Amino acid sequence: xxxxxxxxxxxxxxxSGAYMLGQDEDSDEGLEHLMSLRSIKPxxxxxxxxEVLEGDSSRFTPCDYHETAEQLVSEKFKHVLLxxxxxxxxxxxxxxxxxxxxxxxxxxxxxxxxxxxxxxRRSKIDGTYIDDDFILEALSLDESVLDKVTLGERLVFRLExxxxxxxxxxxxxxxxxxxxxxxxxxxxxxxxxxxxxQGVER
Numbered sequence: 001x002x003x004x005x006x007x008x009x010x011x012x013x014x015x016s017g018a019y020m021l022g023q024d025e026d027s028d029e030g031l032e033h034l035m036s037l038r039s040i041k042p043x044x045x046x047x048x049x050x051e052v053l054e055g056d057s058s059r060f061t062p063c064d065y066h067e068t069a070e071q072l073v074s075e076k077f078k079h080v081l082l083x084x085x086x087x088x089x090x091x092x093x094x095x096x097x098x099x100x101x102x103x104x105x106x107x108x109x110x111x112x113x114x115x116x117x118x119x120x121r122r123s124k125i126d127g128t129y130i131d132d133d134f135i136l137e138a139l140s141l142d143e144s145v146l147d148k149v150t151l152g153e154r155l156v157f158r159l160e161x162x163x164x165x166x167x168x169x170x171x172x173x174x175x176x177x178x179x180x181x182x183x184x185x186x187x188x189x190x191x192x193x194x195x196x197x198q199g200v201e202r
Contacts (some may be wrong), residue, residue: 002143003133003188004140004141004173004187004188004189005140005169005188005189006140006169007081007166007167007168007169007188008042008168008169008186008187008188009012009164009165009167009188009191010165010167010183010184011067011184011185011186012065012066012067012182013174013182013183013184013185014183015181015182016063016064016067016183018055018182019052019053019054019055019060020068021050021051021053021077022051022052022053022068023048023049023051023098024025026048026049027047027048027050027094028033028045028046028047028199029045029070030044030045031044031045031048031094031108032090032164034070034108035070036110036112037040037112037114037158037160038112039090039110039112040110041090047092047093047095047104048093048094048095048153049094049095049097049109050066050068050094050096051096051097051098052096052097052098052108053080053182054155060098062074062096062103062106063180063182063183064076064180064181064182065180065181065183066182068108069150070165071107071108071109071111072107072108072109073107074089074105074106074107074111075105075106076178076180077178077180078091079176080178080180081156081171081174083151084152084155084156084170084174085128085152085172086113086155086156087110087153088111088112088113088157089109089110089112089113089156090109090112091108091109091110092106092108093174094107094108095108099168110159111156111157112159113154113156113163114157114159114160115145115151115154115157115159115160116148116159116161117141117145117159118136118141118142118159119141119143120142121142123136123139123140124137124138125157129161132136132161132162136159136161136193137192138191138192138193139161139164139191140188141166142189142191148189151168155167155168155170156171166188167185172185179189189195
């Protein structure tokens with residue numbers, strides 16, 4: 001249980017959640033592989049393009065954080081993370097389009113650093129761990145896995161079994177201090193994707 005209070009999941013807040021953004025057909029084709037568990041640098045040759053799909057477009061102004069296929073972040077957000085030299089984290093310049101307006105200072109954040117770190121007994125799933133065929137409903141992290149990984153290699157990572165991205169409290173503190181817009185933080189031991197779940201087994 002010791003890591004469950006150290007890691008957070010990033011979420012949209014009411015500012016960014018008021019809009020739905022998605023990749024435009026003019027976005028670089030390599031960015032279709034943002035869920036890959038390896039670097040996509042060899043596939044990406046141009047900028048991404050994201051458009052506002054839902055929400056009051058007349059009032060839209062980009063936040064520092066938006067959820068799309070992966071996280072879409074601002075230049076300010078990116079510069080908070082760069083000093084940590086995070087392994088397996090890449091940024092791809094992406095333009096946001098809304099009506100006739102374009103914002104260029106944003107990036108797709110591709111996290112391909114991954115660890116198979118779901119604690120199978122304490123977590124709750126709908127499905128089976130065979131071939132990772134499940135929906136994760138509540139999460140507890142496996143200390144027997146993460147104890148073997150240096151902190152620098154797990155400050156930010158994706159669960160290998162499930163496309164959930166985890167941020168260590170060190171990173172979260174830096175993001176909070178930067179006063180970024182559009183995001184909130186949910187600690188792993190307080191997160192649930194299942195309304196009726198009452199908490200992991202202690």
